[in-house]
Amino acid sequence: MRPVRVGLLGLGTVGCGTVDVLRRNREEIIRRAGRAIEPVAAAVRDPARPRSCPVDGLRLTTRPEEVVADPAVDIVVELIGGLEPARSLVLAAIERGRHVVTANKALIAHHGNEIFAAAHERGVMVAFEAAVAGGIPVIKAVREGLAGNCLRQVAGIINGTCNYILTAMREEGAEFEAVLAEAQRLGYAEADPSFDIDGIDAAHKLTILGSLAFGIPLQYERVHVEGIRGVSRADVAFAAELGYRIKHLGIARRTGRGVELRVHPTLVPARELIASVDGVMNAVLVEGDAVGTTLFYGAGAGADPTASAVVADLVDVTRALTADPGNRVPHLAFQPDALADLAVVPMAEVESRYYLRMQVEDRPGVLAEIARILGEEGISIEAVLQKEPAAGAADVPLIMLTHRVREGQVERALTRMRGLACMRAGICRIRLESFE
Ligand SMILES: NC(=O)C1=CN([C@@H]2O[C@H](COP(=O)(O)OP(=O)(O)OC[C@H]3O[C@@H](n4cnc5c(N)ncnc54)[C@H](O)[C@@H]3O)[C@@H](O)[C@H]2O)C=CC1
Numbered sequence: 001m002r003p004v005r006v007g008l009l010g011l012g013t014v015g016c017g018t019v020d021v022l023r024r025n026r027e028e029i030i031r032r033a034g035r036a037i038e039p040v041a042a043a044v045r046d047p048a049r050p051r052s053c054p055v056d057g058l059r060l061t062t063r064p065e066e067v068v069a070d071p072a073v074d075i076v077v078e079l080i081g082g083l084e085p086a087r088s089l090v091l092a093a094i095e096r097g098r099h100v101v102t103a104n105k106a107l108i109a110h111h112g113n114e115i116f117a118a119a120h121e122r123g124v125m126v127a128f129e130a131a132v133a134g135g136i137p138v139i140k141a142v143r144e145g146l147a148g149n150c151l152r153q154v155a156g157i158i159n160g161t162c163n164y165i166l167t168a169m170r171e172e173g174a175e176f177e178a179v180l181a182e183a184q185r186l187g188y189a190e191a192d193p194s195f196d197i198d199g200i201d202a203a204h205k206l207t208i209l210g211s212l213a214f215g216i217p218l219q220y221e222r223v224h225v226e227g228i229r230g231v232s233r234a235d236v237a238f239a240a241e242l243g244y245r246i247k248h249l250g251i252a253r254r255t256g257r258g259v260e261l262r263v264h265p266t267l268v269p270a271r272e273l274i275a276s277v278d279g280v281m282n283a284v285l286v287e288g289d290a291v292g293t294t295l296f297y298g299a300g301a302g303a304d305p306t307a308s309a310v311v312a313d314l315v316d317v318t319r320a321l322t323a324d325p326g327n328r329v330p331h332l333a334f335q336p337d338a339l340a341d342l343a344v345v346p347m348a349e350v351e352s353r354y355y356l357r358m359q360v361e362d363r364p365g366v367l368a369e370i371a372r373i374l375g376e377e378g379i380s381i382e383a384v385l386q387k388e389p390a391a392g393a394a395d396v397p398l399i400m401l402t403h404r405v406r407e408g409q410v411e412r413a414l415t416r417m418r419g420l421a422c423m424r425a426g427i428c429r430i431r432l433e434s435f436e
């Protein structure tokens with residue numbers, strides 16, 4: 001059988017990784033897919049730029065629409081990132097009957113509903129395993145391996161850059177900016193690294209996971225998003241003292257009130273498996289009624305791990321080329337006409353435990369004033385940690401852990417506490433979750 005011919009859009013970190021893996025594992029891929037998968041063309045910004053992969057045998061062009069229109073291309077692999085021109089190029093490829101593989105979570109989170117509808121209509125496949133948790137085959141696991149379950153939650157460390165930074169802050173007491181520069185050098189960070197740091201990238205991935213887990217449309221705009229800029233080295237150290245680690249988590253949880261979709265820094269008990277996932281590694285916990293709790297672990301970013309997922313998608317698409325489109329695995333796990341309209345729970349109604357850190361005046365009665373407000377708002381305190389004042393200082397750090405409570409109650413209490421005369425700085429509030 002003739003090889004399946006691949007046209008790449010973008011030859012950066014993941015594009016080059018994909019060419020490398022396709023060439024390195026050519027024979028093994030033939031054994032798996034039944035035929036060779038060959039990169040034949042690539043759209044690049046600058047054909048003269050040195051690449052980390054061999055480009056011999058690849059037709060290079062600066063016009064991505066040429067690759068999309070090339071009749072010699074069977075599968076278009078979109079690896080340029082961002083919303084436009086990626087969206088138009090993917091839609092044009094679908095329109096021409098080309099199958100698509102993409103690693104672009106922003107594109108799927110924002111335009112997936114439109115893209116999958118077009119693909120369904122045209123009978124083509126759009127595969128996106130690399131878009132969530134890089135090399136971990138978590139999309140395949142949620143969509144296929146766990147298809148017998150009613151899923152309760154998907155929660156995980158889904159941004160490698162954030163995890164890399166939080167790990168270095170804990171292990172080396174490193175400064176945020178220096179670690180971010182290292183993550184960029186290693187090819188982990190997004191083109192605009194604020195997408196990583198501000199939680200946007202994790203929110204893109206959570207949008208996709210939530211949809212796959214619960215059979216709801218992609219709705220990025222409903223995800224509550226917080227990044228890691230507000231997490232200080234002091235918080236990382238206090239959390240450790242209390243037996244916790246701070247992780248940036250994405251959580252999609254089905255409750256009696258609907259679906260929670262949220263991305264934020266979270267204290268996790270240090271003894272739990274997910275708490276020991278460090279560096280650029282990702283881990284996604286999936287809980288189903290039949291299977292119980294499962295945890296998927298692996299590299300969430302980087303050229304080779306991400307290429308592993310892109311190439312797996314290419315093998316999948318190749319195997320399914322001759323299958324009747326009606327019998328293929330649905331893009332979003334559930335049949336398109338069976339999507340549910342579960343409500344997304346407003347954050348004020350989401351329940352969690354909380355870590356609160358404040359800087360307060362060092363005088364008698366302060367603890368009682370704070371405890372009174374928390375009590376009046378129905379919030380019970382589980383632990384208190386008060387540190388000695390630094391030499392000559394008139395105020396002290398005070399850390400509290402609360403029991404489980406609705407976010408709206410905490411917000412009301414925080415508003416009142418900020419008005420206290422004893423409060424010396426802003427109050428840091430981080431949610432606390434346990435997955436045991
Ligand atoms: N780097 C990683 O670890 C991971 C990246 N991804 C996703 O993979 C995609 C690619 O990411 P990277 O390879 O890291 O980015 P990158 O910035 O290294 O590569 C993108 C390449 O596309 C090229 N490009 C941009 N616009 C173009 C255009 N109009 N025509 C031709 N070439 C164009 C750029 O010059 C660049 O070389 C993104 O959607 C990213 O979110 C997904 C998982 C992990």
Ligand SMILES: N[C@@H](CC=O)C(=O)O
Pocket residue numbers: 131133134158159160161162188189190196201300301302
């Ligand atoms: N920038 C992303 C790359 C993979 O999706 C990350 O850091 O996880």
Ligand code: NA
Pocket residue numbers: 129130131132133134135136137138139309
């Ligand atoms: Na993946």
